[in-house]
Amino acid sequence: MYEFLNIDRNGPVVTVTLNRPEALNALNREIMSEIEACSRSFLDDPALVIVFKGAGRHFSAGADLKQVTDPDIPLVQRRRDAALGARMLKAIQQIPQVTIAAIQGAALGGGACIPTACDFRIGADDCYCGYPEVNLGMNLMWHAVPLCVQLVGNARAKRMLMLGEKIPAETLYDWGFLDEMVSSAELDAAVRAMAERYAGQPPVAVQMIKQSVNQYCSALDNATMHMDADQNLLTAGSEDRREGINAFFEGRKARYTGN
Secondary structure, eight states: OOSSEEEEEETTEEEEEEOOGGGTTOBOHHHHHHHHHHHHHGGGOOOSEEEEEESTTOSBOOBOTTSOOOTTSOHHHHHHHHTHHHHHHHHHHTOSSEEEEEEOSEEETHHHHHHHHSSEEEEETTOEEEOGGGGGTOOOOTTOHHHHHHHHOHHHHHHHHHHOOOEEHHHHHHHTSOSEEEOGGGHHHHHHHHHHHHHTSOHHHHHHHHHHHHHHHTTTHHHHHTTHHHHHHHHHTSHHHHHHHHHHHHTSOOOOOOO
């Protein structure tokens, strides 16, 4: 059914696996569209828990920088295309069932945004997460900033977003970004145990509680973040953006000028 996702069902638990391991599960437009569609499909699914994980060594390296936007596409269409990431995250947030992210290896940029859109996150003790967008001269978009702030607080979110560091699992756990931290060998078992625990709860009450908490926490998200795609389009034409991306592919430190 999907080209870049594997869907496995085990009783009341469905596991969605990002399946581009040769590209570190980088998020191109195709896999993001599939994640959005798959997430919407759970509105009519009898499952009680949905698990998101990545195939191979990493959860996801983030947006696929090798997929270049055609500069000849009209601006009006580029604005619509830029909204795909926010639609994907919103679709994950609106899954009625309990959602759990199993994080191994790297979860960076958009690859870190997906776990923050889930209800819970379990990480291997050698995993790391971060938002390196700033080091490419761009802002974090996809309406993902509030999700980070809600997990780690204002100052730590600013640090993660402004410095673009790769934060190790132990720190992520101490900050509340991870709900559980286990060894790599124990990751699948820990995810299964959490999934079975929530699947054993009264589903109507659980799903109403989830919806209420999400509505309370995200009441102002759209009002404050509705222009983040436009901010990203603005930075896309900057010299710093070009310098950041060139430096990334050339393996050197970027030299920013503020232009």
